[in-house]
Structures are given as C-alpha cells and as structure tokens.
Amino acid sequence: xxxxxxxxxxxxxxxxxxxxxxxxxxxxxxxxxxxxxxxxxxxxxxxxxxxxxxxxxxxxxxxxxxxxxxxxxxxxxxxxxxxxxxxxxxxxxxxxxxxxxxxxxxxxxxxxxxxxxxxxxxxxxxxxxxxxxxxxxxxxxxxxxxxxxxxxxxxxxxxxxxxxxxxxxxxxxxxxxxxxxxxxxxxxxxxxxxxxxxxxxxxxxxxxxxxxxxxxxxxxxxxxxxxxxxxxxxxxxxxxxxxxxxxxxxxxxxxxxxxxxxxxxxxxxxxxxxxxxxxxxxxxxxxxxxxxxxxxxxxxxxxxxxxxxxxxxxxxxxxxxxxxxxxxxxxxxxxxxxxxxxxxxxxxxxxxxxxxxxxxxxxxxxxxxxxxxxxxxxxxxxxxxxxxxxxxxxxxxxxxxxxxxxxxxxxxxxxxxxxxxxxxxxxxxxxxxxxxxxxxxxxxxxxxx
Numbered sequence: 001x002x003x004x005x006x007x008x009x010x011x012x013x014x015x016x017x018x019x020x021x022x023x024x025x026x027x028x029x030x031x032x033x034x035x036x037x038x039x040x041x042x043x044x045x046x047x048x049x050x051x052x053x054x055x056x057x058x059x060x061x062x063x064x065x066x067x068x069x070x071x072x073x074x075x076x077x078x079x080x081x082x083x084x085x086x087x088x089x090x091x092x093x094x095x096x097x098x099x100x101x102x103x104x105x106x107x108x109x110x111x112x113x114x115x116x117x118x119x120x121x122x123x124x125x126x127x128x129x130x131x132x133x134x135x136x137x138x139x140x141x142x143x144x145x146x147x148x149x150x151x152x153x154x155x156x157x158x159x160x161x162x163x164x165x166x167x168x169x170x171x172x173x174x175x176x177x178x179x180x181x182x183x184x185x186x187x188x189x190x191x192x193x194x195x196x197x198x199x200x201x202x203x204x205x206x207x208x209x210x211x212x213x214x215x216x217x218x219x220x221x222x223x224x225x226x227x228x229x230x231x232x233x234x235x236x237x238x239x240x241x242x243x244x245x246x247x248x249x250x251x252x253x254x255x256x257x258x259x260x261x262x263x264x265x266x267x268x269x270x271x272x273x274x275x276x277x278x279x280x281x282x283x284x285x286x287x288x289x290x291x292x293x294x295x296x297x298x299x300x301x302x303x304x305x306x307x308x309x310x311x312x313x314x315x316x317x318x319x320x321x322x323x324x325x326x327x328x329x330x331x332x333x334x335x336x337x338x339x340x341x342x343x344x345x346x347x348x349x350x351x352x353x354x355x356x357x358x359x360x361x362x363x364x365x366x367x368x369x370x371x372x373x374x375x376x377x378x379x380x381x382x383x384x385x386x387x388x389x390x391x392x393x394x395x396x397x398x399x400x401x402x403x404x405x406x407x408x409x410x411x412x413x414x415x416x417x418x419x420x421x422x423x424x425x426x427x428x429x430x431x432x433x434x435x436x437x438x439x440x441x442x443x444x445x446x447x448x449x
Contacts, residue, residue, distance in 0.1 A: 110305045113328070113346025115375065117207055117304035126207070129153040130300055147262040147269070151432055154425035158208035159417035161407035163219035163231040163241060165210045166258075169200040170245060171393030172386075173254070174225040181251045181281055186319035187367055190353060191380050193279060193287050194314055194323055194370070198349070199386045201292070201374045203393060205306050211413055211428070212239060214435055219407045220399035229396055235259070236439055240275070253280040258291065269296040289314040292327055307346050308374060315356070325351040325370060347375045 110116040117123050133153060173196060180192035213233035221229045226248035234242045238259050245254035256277035263270055271294035278288045292312055298304040307328065314323040330344040351370035372378040377387045398408060407413065412427035 110303065110346075113344075113348065114305040114307035115202070115205060115347075117298075117306075122207055123304055126156055127300060129155045134300070147264060151429070152209060154412075154416065154421055154428055156209045157416060157424075157428075158206060158210055159413050160210055161213050161217065161219065161410060161413060162210040162260075163213050163217065163233065163407050165204055165206065166231055166241060166243060167219060167221050167229050167396045169204040170229060170243075170254075171203055171395065172196050172199045172391070173227055173245060173247075174223045174394055175391065176386075177227075177245075177247060177252050177254070177279075178225070181247070186285070186316060186321060187353065189281075189285070190287060190314065190316055190319075190321055190323060191368065191385060193289075194325070195378055195386045197277070197289060197312070197314075198325065198374050198378055199391070200393070201308060202388075205294075211407075211410065213241060213407065214410075214431060215438070216405055217407055217410075218403050218405045220402040221396035222399065223394055223396060236435060249282075251282050254278070255280075264299075267298060267300050267302065269299055270294070271296070285316065285318055287314060287316045292325075312351075317356070320355050320357045321353060321367070322356040323351055323353040323370070325349055327374070345373070347373045349374055349378070353380075 129152075133150075176192045176196035176199070180189045180196070183189045183192065215233055215236045217233045219229075219231040223229075228246045230244045230246075232242050234240050234257065238261060240257055240259045242257040243255065245252075247253070254277070257275045258273040259275050261272050261274075273291045276288050276290055278286065280286050289312055292308045293310040295307045295309045296304070297307075309327050311327070312325040314325070316322070327349055328344075328346045329348060329350040331346070349370065349372055352366050353368040353370070354364040354366045368380045370378070370380055372384075372386075375388065378385055399406070402408065410427075410431075412424045412431060415424035415427055
C-alpha cells in the first residue's frame with residue numbers, strides 16, 4: 001500500500017512540475033513576442049515619420065505611395081495611406097485591388113498575353129451568377145442583346161459606380177499632361193498625350209462589374225496638383241458618360257463622352273466605346289483620339305482573360321500630325337494560327353507618328369515609331385516614356401462636398417460596401433425600376449401634360 005501511495009504522490013508532483021514548466025514557457029514566449037512587436041512598431045514609426053503629414057486642406061494632401069503601388073515592402077505604407085484617406089473621406093472605399101493592382105497585373109499576365117483572373121474563388125462565384133443569368137434570360141443573351149440593358153445579379157458588382165472607375169483611367173494626367181503642356185515641340189507633346197491615354201487603360205480593368213450610372217448621376221474628384229475631374233451620366237439608353245478634366249490654371253482641358261455597349265458571344269464578351277476624346281491646351285493646340293475595344297474571354301468556362309483590341313487614332317490637325325496605335329499587331333487570325341505561332345503577346349502595341357498633310361498623302365513621312373505594351377511599358381524609337389514599375393499613377397481624391405447626385409451617395413453602392421448583399425440587391429432593383437419608370441415618362445412625354 002505504501003508503494004502505491006508514494007507512486008501516486010510522485011505522479012502528482014511530476015504533473016505539477018510539468019504544468020509549471022509549460023506556464024513558464026508560455027510567459028517567456030509572450031514576453032519575446034511583446035518585445036518583437038515593440039521593436040517593429042518603433043521601426044515603423046521611424047520609417048514613416050516624414051512620409052505622412054496630416055494637413056487640413058485637401059489640396060495639400062499628397063499621397064506619398066499611391067494606392068495602385070505594387071511593391072511588397074510598401075504594403076505597410078499603403079495600409080497607413082488607406083487609413084489616412086478613409087478618415088478624411090469616409091465614403092471612399094477600401095479596396096485591396098487598388099492597393100496591389102500593379103503587382104496583381106504583373107503576376108496575372110496570361111501566357112499568350114492579356115490579363116488573367118487568377119483568383120479561383122472569385123472566378124467560381126462570378127461563373128455561378130453568370131450561369132444563373134444565362135438560364136434565366138439565355139435567349140436574349142445568346143442573340144446578342146445589349147448587356148447594358150439587362151439587370152445583372154448583385155454578386156457580380158463591386159462597390160462603386162462606373163463613373164468612379166472612369167476617373168481611375170486618368171491617373172497619369174498630373175505627370176504626362178503637365179509634360180505635354182510644358183513641351184513646345186508638337187511631336188514631343190503628342191508623344192506625352194499618347195502615353196497618358198495608353199498607360200491609364202489597365203487601371204480601368206477590374207474583376208467585378210461597376211454599377212451602371214443613373215441618368216443625371218455625377219462624380220467629382222481631383223488630383224494633388226489641382227486637376228479637377230467631373231463625370232456625369234447624360235443618357236440612359238444607350239448609356240452615355242461625359243467627362244471633363246480641367247488642369248491647374250487651365251493649362252489643359254480634357255473632355256469627351258463614351259457611348260458604351262457590350263454583347264455576349266458564347267463564352268466571350270465584346271465591349272466598345274463610341275465617342276471621341278479631345279484635349280485642348282492653353283496655347284490653342286488640340287489633340288483628339290478614340291478608345292479601343294475590350295475583349296473578355298472565358299466568361300463561363302476556361303481561363304478568364306481581358307484584352308484591348310482594335311486601333312486608336314490620334315490627330316493634331318494644327319500641326320499636321322497623326323498617330324495610329326494597333327493593339328495585338330502580331331495577331332495571325334484563325335487559319336494562320338494553325339500553321340504559325342504568335343511571337344508577340346496579345347497585349348503588345350505598335351504604331352507610328354506621321355504627317356497628315358493633304359499634299360503628301362501618298363508619301364507619308366514617319367516621325368517616330370511606337371512599341372511596347374499597354375500593361376508593361378511604352379517607348380518611342382527605343383526611348384522608354386512609361387514603365388509600370390517606375391511610373392506610379394495617382395489615385396483621384398473624391399470631392400469632400402460633392403453634389404447630391406454624386407456616385408458616392410448611392411444606397412446600393414454603400415450597402416455593398418458594407419458587404420450587405422441583400423439590401424444592396426433590393427436598393428439596386430428599386431433604383432433600376434425608378435429609372436425605367438422615368439424613361440417611360442420621357443418617351444410618352446406625359447410629364448408635359
């Protein structure tokens with residue numbers, strides 16, 4: 001009995017000792033973790049002392065690291081930048097796509113060219129909604145009906161309006177439009193305008209669909225150099241969006257409109273924008289151009305890839321200059337692709353700047369050759385003007401006190417921003433029904449009686 005008793009007592013003591021050892025080890029690890037955290041905090045404070053300065057005026061607030069930045073070592077900077085902006089502008093959405101967009105673009109380059117959707121969960125979610133849409137109104141979609149006239153499921157949307165996305169494509173205006181204004185050489189001015197138009201294309205592509213703007217909806221924002229942005233939805237069917245950029249001291253005035261259309265073709269979506277873009281400088285020179293087509297493949301199955309196709313034509317009639325940009329210049333077509341392989345990726349571009357004098361139509365003089373990609377870099381005669389790793393864009397800053405019709409006041413948008421899909425879907429249906437009712441009133445002109 002005594003031996004059993006002592007064994008039990010020894011077991012109890014060993015258990016107590018083990019428990020004490022575990023507690024001591026936990027305490028030691030906690031103290032170590034606390035020390036590491038304090039060191040990291042001190043490093044961050046010392047690193048960002050001179051980076052972020054809180055100012056009272058919106059014009060003086062400069063975002064040091066843009067929300068489009070992609071460097072992995074800048075992630076902490078970008079988090080703090082997002083917090084700083086969200087406190088100033090509570091209706092500005094926090095979006096990880098904006099924080100890592102540039103890195104995201106480079107990592108998801110498709111093998112044959114273009115931008116691929118690599119997020120498998122997002123792709124599955126979108127395909128479920130797309131298949132439901134095909135089952136419900138499949139005939140209308142397959143017949144090529146305009147997608148802008150079809151009510152889409154709320155699960156396909158992102159929490160912002162198309163007018164907000166449109167402003168993102170102007171992100172290089174403070175750099176390249178300023179350079180174009182300062183350059184007195186017409187050829188050099190045209191080069192910078194071309195870079196401004198091409199470099200901002202990739203910023204208008206996101207995985208989710210933005211909300212269709214309501215007739216009369218507006219969006220106001222600006223850049224840190226004082227450039228003001230105004231967007232407005234001026235037509236319901238077909239949907240037309242007008243935009244206007246006014247540079248500081250009215251150095252440049254950029255305006256235009258886009259009549260958007262999109263059609264479903266099997267497993268593909270083709271999007272187009274009719275309408276011209278015009279840029280007026282203070283000295284009187286005018287440059288105009290058109291926008292390319294958008295091609296999205298792999299909507300229902302396969303790899304989801306987005307590309308720009310077609311041509312862009314830039315005109316400077318006062319200086320007899322014209323530039324033609326061709327997207328995917330090495331495209332072989334269906335029959336040639338069977339026998340030959342494509343050397344350049346699909347996101348490549350090529351073009352020339354030449355004279356448009358009516359006397360020299362037959363013998364056009366080429367002033368410069370354009371090469372590169374709308375994703376990676378753009379060069380003229382071997383000289384790089386834009387590189388995605390070196391030239392960071394600037395995100396537009398929303399107006400602090402915009403008009404009541406501003407996109408940031410949309411109830412469906414703000415509900416989706418809070419991840420409330422049910423109320424966002426209900427609000428979206430209410431807004432669409434109201435717009436259809438107002439459209440019928442305008443058609444019948446009953447409001448004049």
